[in-house]
Amino acid sequence: MSISPDGKLDVLALKSPSIRTLHITWIAFFMTFVLWFAHAPFKGAISSAFNLTGAQWKALLILNLALTIPARIVIGILVDKFGPRLTYSLLLMISGLFCVGFALSTSFQMLALMRFLMGFAGAGFVIGIRLVGEWFPARQVGLAEGIYGGWGNFGSAAAAMVLPSLALAFGGDDGWRYAFISVGCISFVYGIIFYKTIQNTPKGSTYFKPKKSGGLEVSSPRDFYFLLMMNLPMFAALGVLAWKLSPSGVNLLSAGLVQLIYGLLIVLFIFQTWQIYRVNAPMLKAGKVPEHQRYPFRQVAILDINYLITFGSELAVVSMLPSFFGETFGLSTVKAGFLASGFAFMNLAARPGGGWISDKFGRRKTMLILLAGLALGYLALSQIDSSWPVALAVIATMACSFFVQAGEGAVFAMVPLIQRRMTGQIAGMTGAYGNVGGVIFLTVYSFVSTPTFFMIIAASSIVGLVASCFLKEPQGHISEVAEDGSVQLIEVS
Template sequence: MIKEMWQFRGRYKILHLTWFAFFLSFVVWFNMAPLATAIKADFGLEESQIRTLAICNVALTVPARIIIGMLLDKYGPKITYSLLLMYAAVPCVIFAFADNFTQLVISRLALSLVGAGFVIGIRMVAEWFPPKEIGLAEGIYGGWGNFGSAAAAFTLPTLAAWIAFGAVNPATGEALLNWRFAIAGTGLIAALYGMFYYFNVENTPPGKAYQRPKSARGIEVTTQRDFWFLMLMNVPLVGILMVLAWRLKKVGLYDQSVLTIVLLALVGLYLFQAYNCWSANKDLMLGKKRYSAEERYNFSQVAILELTYFVNFGSELAVVSMLPAFFEGTFPLNAAQAGMIASTYAFMNLMSRPGGGLISDKLGSRKNTMAVLTLGMGIGYLMMGSVNSNWWLVAAILLTMACSFFVQAGEGSTFAIVPLIKRRITGQIAGNVGAYGNVGAVAYLTIFSLLPEWLGGGQTPSSAIIAQANTVFFQMMGIGAVIVAFLCWFFLKEPKGSFAEHYQEEEEEEDIGFSTTAETKQVFK
């Protein structure tokens, strides 16, 4: 596959078009961060307001990934991805031409839905690549697409300066950035690509049927015990939205009465989600339906994958947010130097995530790959907790890159397993696992923001307290990863047909008389 990967036909065309769709969705999702200073100056915003916008940028991604997963399984990735990319232009343009802070908040909340695009490509790639190659294919999709956030950081300030035609601020002499047209432009490009994507991809290879769930209202489980496990694992998905609501109240976006209404609405959201899951599994829960041994899957496997994505992707988003300030405060570096060094963490995505998928394909055990990579990540974070000003800077950079490899390779390994759990509900499983990544990010970032206050006894934190908070933060993520690594080792099971030529469902169809066409088999070769 590695040699054939550079082709632009058949399944490789689908892979390249799909990772670029994900790339653009991340450019749009992260288009505010590199232009935040200019936006802050234009509106005269306080630092707390900029941080509020950053929170809004991820606020609705958690429920969006679950909803997108349901729509994806029902309607297919072709139409779902195309519409999401076209939708991205609307909040982008509204944000770009906002007149006040309220409009910025609303449009950023709407833009947070675009972060759900990731789960769509997971199923699209799984439809076109066989189990034995799914790790590398999903790794390329995730790793190269995820680079969109770094691309936005590197290109948007230059683009905004170019659009401003070299204008400078007469008071400071600094170049002005036309951030409005730069941000609007990313949305328009995404919308145009959405239309292009629709006319150039198909949900499945020729002659292959797209498998849809029996109900898209909630995840289908195969035992009554798994239903209650599902209800338990859905609690953090709503709980983290409550944390976000509390954070927005704390920065003064609204008062206690509004917070109470929001919390009650979130309780209602959980109950509504629980009702939909009940509806999807009603016959099972009432004893009217039983699944054969061949049809069953263990929801515990989904739960473990949710936890792995919590600790790997969740920690990645958190570390990317704090790493520039960490290097600037620990070593004698200016902001630009610290930012460039910290960017090595994100750049590793180009290699690490596909590398994790490839290792999962070649090692012969997806379970053991997941456990080893997660353990390596935990050890890496624990070592980063010991980094201080006495360290050699080069050693700290190499440790950061090594830790980043295990984090992102673990992400690739996670989604090398997701499509193999239960084919027809891959979108919903990917949505829930992906949502847990955002749950982890919000949880880690919330703890990170509160650690200096906790350790400093509520006083303004000194540099020593901030350094201590960084140490505790890395140690916390390291311990969490080690715990999840042991869960993978002892409780994660090797999916059936992990390295087969065809998915188990396809083989079962052949057994009962539905043969895969020769044209389809040729696509998989």
Template structure:
């Protein structure tokens, strides 16, 4: 048996932690996307306009960007067991609110609050990183991410049937309520079934909470620069909801939100400087240093992989229907064809992690990102003259590189600095949402052909930056509570 092979049928030790954690992630995604397959019924029941439906879809992701950063800080401070259990339990509340909503305003508030549930992904990255050695980390993180991500597809498959089974005008409400009850129940099960680390291991925490520690003055400026796109994406979302977009927000409200976003940015910069000024004023030993460029390159890689996935799965059903409608393709058939893009998560994310474990982190990530660039460039050429089977095959192949790229990114995240794994995972994950917001905004101004080419060009640029990432070698160094040095193998 190879060093990267896992016994998936084992439910003891580290495999129990993996199974319990991907299931927690799976449930969080079921809750996060429980509205999507029922949206037509909800819109009809509460007399929602098309603009209000689109607004709900945007609000569902609005809070995810800042919440992934916040959850990363919390998991590093309090540990994954408590953080995941709390997130699932608290996440059930906006779920119940949405199910009980009587008008658009109540739906909008619940969907906005629901966005933080999407940050659950970050917690499991730290948990799996604590339990698995570097030689198995990529495939373990890939299984966690890929199988957990399937929760959105499971919601689309199961919830409409569940609503029909409940029946009546409140069938959709009961279906959504059941997902909240599931999250609340599993929160208790998870808390009493897992531990943050294997017995005898130390859970390393940051010295100060609120921002990542960096180890050079140039990395401090680099860190501040890399936070700008996070707030720019929130500004973009606000613009889309303002009078120039969907007119949900008045000009006064939108201006107030814009000001609040950039005041929050200023506070974030203050926290970054405050947390780092003390230790940067003194020489830092080489063994304690890490390079922030590792985090930045992974940010950009996830922007183009997971970010493009978020955007493409939103537009692909309509793209297939409009392109091949002359063949008589139905909206249901187009949706099934498009679902292959997300379905690949089950095998491609673990595949990307396995490649990273076996052939190296930088090489695997390079292949995946270049594959994304080529795949999207070919997808840009799909037109009504293509056979549907060929269009499907190209989409399927492109999706493999996209999902495998996500797996390759998180195969490396836990190998940078153990005590800040949650914060690093949170920032990288937030960049995925930044990518989704950015690419969907591009789509609103250009044709699908230019949309795919934009992603391909972005992937090509990111592929260049990946060549500057450094393969993890040797050990990470952390300091024990008694002052002794702990060496954590990273290759």
């Protein structure tokens, strides 16, 4: 572990195995976000190469998000079962191949399929949450997870800044294709490097696994039904994405095919319900689990809601903010995009800051303060109009962004402290709820004015604030049972 005498985390202590693991892991996350958002700066080049309509481009954007919701759940299960080392390595290598496939596409159908499959890259975030949680103690894990999430998340901004220059360096109409092939190959090679340099746990530590795979374990019959209820919004969000691709939306899919997707979602929900029942059947028959293995599922549910509000609103706001600045202040596309990028840039400091504040002052208290600030921030954004000085609007945007991304850091400062053996699944569900939030808020935005859009997010922040009053501050230790039957205690405060 990298613990200085005063308990501080030194990110430059590269001789420390834990610090090296942190840096190698956030770079892996950074790489997945470069892949996931590589298409964003190439709207003109890709549309020209395939003669895309506006509706087809919008369809690509929807497809890019669609698979990430179920993928984060699946990846959470896989990382708990097989470990972060193997899971992240394979995800980087496979996503790199998908990126190359996108570059080599010769039809819109192939382009759409590759962009849909690239949604798996967006699930890489979940893997690092479990890995970083294994390598850092409770008093440092919030900051470590914040660095992982904040610095890795910057990959989306890096893609927008670097890839167009790379495409220009290659030159010609196919420059964008070579840029995609380059980052795909880098990701594939980094997957091999990751496997050769990373270990799942520090030397001598145990990697705890769930007793059964396929569904989240809970501690009581009431929590079982609570879990089933919390799964519904994820399937509803996938249904909304299908509707957006229907004739009522961008008209990419036929009405019959959309109906088939709805039916498939119902079947998948039934299957997942069965898997959750199968995992929890012994508990349901006994009525409870042993005291040392219990945890309150409401902790997970509240973190899901808070990530829906924080990361979900970030996904929505970064999608509409450039056009909002341009239309409100009469700015050029380039200038509006540059000013709006401040919202994403805050990730570099705000997300680690949220984790550090959680470590230092308490996780529940931090969550309450940040959600209150987030509500006030979005309320301020709802008041922006052309009478505001542009500089003041940018300051208000960045101030709001601090609370949004610090809130994300605070959420994942708590995720690894709930139940170690299921951290991947808990992180997967929480991460999926972030994408659900993006779908919800973007759908709301398509029906209401911009000021109303910001006010709705502010109202949702108050809901998260009230829910967070019921969070339980992690205290003492959680316990896990090793393969030999011995009970091991893990410090969480």
